Amino acid sequence: xxxxxxxxxxxxxxxxxxxxxxxxxxxxxxxxxxxxxxxxxxxxxxxxxxxxxxxxxxxxxxxxxxxxxxxxxxxxxxxxxxxxxxxxxxxxxxxxxxxxxxxxxxxxxxxxxxxxxxxxxxxxxxxxxxxxxxxxxxxxxxxxxxxxxxxxxxxxxxxxxxxxxxxxxxxxxxxxxxxxxxxxxxxxxxxxxxxxxxxxxxxxxxxxxxxxxxxxxxxxxxxxxxxxxxxxxxxxxxxxxxxxxxxxxxxxxxxxxxxxxxxxxxxxxxxxxxxxxxxxxxxxxxxxxxxxxxxxx
Amino acid sequence: xxxxxxxxxxxxxxxxxxxxxxxxxxxxxxxxxxxxxxxxxxxxxxxxxxxxxxxxxxxxxxxxxxxxxxxxxxxxxxxxxxxxxxxxxxxxxxxxxxxxxxxxxxxxxxxxxxxxxxxxxxxxxxxxxxxxxxxxxxxxxxxxxxxxxxxxxxxxxxxxxxxxxxxxxxxxxxxxxxxxxxxxxxxxxxxxxxxxxxxxxxxxxxxxxxxxxxxxxxxxxxxxxxxxxxxxxxxxxxxxxxxxxxxxxxxxxxxxxxxxxxxxxxxxxxxxxxxxxxxxxxxxxxxxxxxxxxxxx
Numbered sequence: 001x002x003x004x005x006x007x008x009x010x011x012x013x014x015x016x017x018x019x020x021x022x023x024x025x026x027x028x029x030x031x032x033x034x035x036x037x038x039x040x041x042x043x044x045x046x047x048x049x050x051x052x053x054x055x056x057x058x059x060x061x062x063x064x065x066x067x068x069x070x071x072x073x074x075x076x077x078x079x080x081x082x083x084x085x086x087x088x089x090x091x092x093x094x095x096x097x098x099x100x101x102x103x104x105x106x107x108x109x110x111x112x113x114x115x116x117x118x119x120x121x122x123x124x125x126x127x128x129x130x131x132x133x134x135x136x137x138x139x140x141x142x143x144x145x146x147x148x149x150x151x152x153x154x155x156x157x158x159x160x161x162x163x164x165x166x167x168x169x170x171x172x173x174x175x176x177x178x179x180x181x182x183x184x185x186x187x188x189x190x191x192x193x194x195x196x197x198x199x200x201x202x203x204x205x206x207x208x209x210x211x212x213x214x215x216x217x218x219x220x221x222x223x224x225x226x227x228x229x230x231x232x233x234x235x236x237x238x239x240x241x242x243x244x245x246x247x248x249x250x251x252x253x254x255x256x257x258x259x260x261x262x263x264x265x266x267x268x269x270x271x272x273x274x275x276x277x278x279x280x281x282x283x284x285x286x287x288x289x290x291x292x293x294x295x296x297x
Numbered sequence: 298x299x300x301x302x303x304x305x306x307x308x309x310x311x312x313x314x315x316x317x318x319x320x321x322x323x324x325x326x327x328x329x330x331x332x333x334x335x336x337x338x339x340x341x342x343x344x345x346x347x348x349x350x351x352x353x354x355x356x357x358x359x360x361x362x363x364x365x366x367x368x369x370x371x372x373x374x375x376x377x378x379x380x381x382x383x384x385x386x387x388x389x390x391x392x393x394x395x396x397x398x399x400x401x402x403x404x405x406x407x408x409x410x411x412x413x414x415x416x417x418x419x420x421x422x423x424x425x426x427x428x429x430x431x432x433x434x435x436x437x438x439x440x441x442x443x444x445x446x447x448x449x450x451x452x453x454x455x456x457x458x459x460x461x462x463x464x465x466x467x468x469x470x471x472x473x474x475x476x477x478x479x480x481x482x483x484x485x486x487x488x489x490x491x492x493x494x495x496x497x498x499x500x501x502x503x504x505x506x507x508x509x510x511x512x513x514x515x516x517x518x519x520x521x522x523x524x525x526x527x528x529x530x531x532x533x534x535x536x537x538x539x540x541x542x543x544x545x546x547x548x549x550x551x552x553x554x555x556x557x558x559x560x561x562x563x564x565x566x567x568x569x570x571x572x573x574x575x576x577x578x579x580x581x582x583x584x585x586x587x588x589x590x591x592x593x594x
């Protein structure tokens with residue numbers, strides 16, 4: 001049993017926090033939304049504020065939106081890193097640029113802390129069931145210190161290397177494919193519809209054929225059901241594919257398919273769909289082609 | 298037991314012909330390459346020429362490269378359609394534009410023939426094992442007449458509609474996704490390599506994550522093994538994605554991701570890689586980024 005803090009109690013972080021509690025750890029949650037903190041306290045978290053117990057933590061899990069928020073919660077004016085005890089481990093779970101992860105590791109180590117570059121994959125459902133996939137890298141000691149937390153939240157940990165950065169590089173690669181596959185599903189399901197093939201029939205045939213993908217099978221049902229309540233939002237993709245293209249540009253790597261998919265997600269965000277489920281990208285194609293997608297119940 | 302002719306004994310057609318023979322049918326094969334015809338005769342096909350027995354056929358399977366060849370073998374100066382008996386069924390298996398399939402059905406019916414729009418999916422391995430997926434459409438009588446042949450060559454027949462065109466529309470949609478997924482695999486496996494992640498590690502992690510696709514899992518091993526012997530060639534894609542974009546243009550449907558993937562395949566064909574396995578698209582990315590892909594044994 002460990003003392004574990006978790007910052008960021010959104011759709012991913014809240015599920016992870018529940019599984020840390022379920023595994024028997026003493027858990028402090030923190031979020032800019034006090035309701036989320038209170039809700040976690042009602043679900044078994046410690047009743048006191050994370051900030052008042054920072055020095056007692058064995059591990060701190062950071063599940064915020066991006067690099068800027070990760071830096072702010074750790075090293076900003078009210079950052080928690082200076083209050084952690086020597087040897088405590090930070091698990092950094094947001095999708096961030098690999099070079100930023102390298103920088104965070106250096107700053108954490110300068111402060112006497114362990115750092116694990118630990119981006120997560122699997123969505124809110126896997127977060128809730130404690131079965132996330134984690135693409136992690138860091139020193140052996142950081143992996144060892146993080147093991148109790150990792151065991152509670154994940155089904156699979158890919159050990160990508162002995163320094164921070166490699167985990168985030170793998171996550172960026174996976175997001176690149178995931179984003180392209182969502183966008184290509186949207187392009188194809190509307191292309192089929194324009195030819196008279198219903199979204200339901202599209203999914204039935206493609207899911208049993210060579211054109212299928214994990215994302216297609218996961219997201220196409222949202223379109224068939226006309227349900228765009230956000231499991232993962234359109235707004236995630238300009239951010240994550242932006243990270244991919246920033247990395248690519250730094251390396252002089254041309255990624256034209258990623259660029260095209262990003263342009264589609266940006267168009268959807270600009271059309272006011274940013275807070276909808278990312279399957280709503282199909283609405284952009286449908287509107288341009290004058291098609292009517294299925295409506296929800 | 299039926300009398301069945303098959304035109305086009307390439308990597309798909311030869312396997313299909315073998316399964317027609319294995320199912321007990323009397324089979325005549327034809328190909329512009331006489332060696333392929335002789336080889337099929339050695340494997341149990343009738344020893345006489347297809348052209349001399351056209352009037353005895355119950356079914357004719359056409360597995361040529363494209364629409365132009367399909368039209369030539371059926372209705373060209375030496376076309377076989379006028380020689381077929383009334384009520385015989387044509388199974389048209391090439392990837393062709395839906396509008397062309399509609400035209401072929403009309404011409405076949407004018408000649409007293411049945412026509413099944415029956416594009417195939419699954420690759421040479423499934424053709425050889427008699428387990429193709431077929432996205433078919435046509436009149437009920439055409440499906441009934443084609444059943445013995447379909448049973449011999451396929452594991453799954455999707456019945457897409459009661460007239461020709463719907464099968465080819467579904468096939469075009471599946472090819473759209475398949476082509477994009479091969480191209481995005483090539484983009485991502487090299488993006489990972491540029492960051493120090495080996496192609497083997499890439500496949501291990503992505504195949505267990507949300508970024509995976511059927512094509513990624515099928516084609517990435519070719520890159521890992523450095524084996525570009527053609528299972529399906531680069532040259533297929535400018536043709537098939539060209540059909541997709543022709544359909545899209547006719548309907549006023551914008552398909553920017555398909556366009557971008559097509560541009561990559563065209564670049565590969567122009568670089569002299571057209572006859573290589575389509576996984577060789579990764580070479581275009583590797584060359585542009587100065588990366589070294591694994592070499593074959």
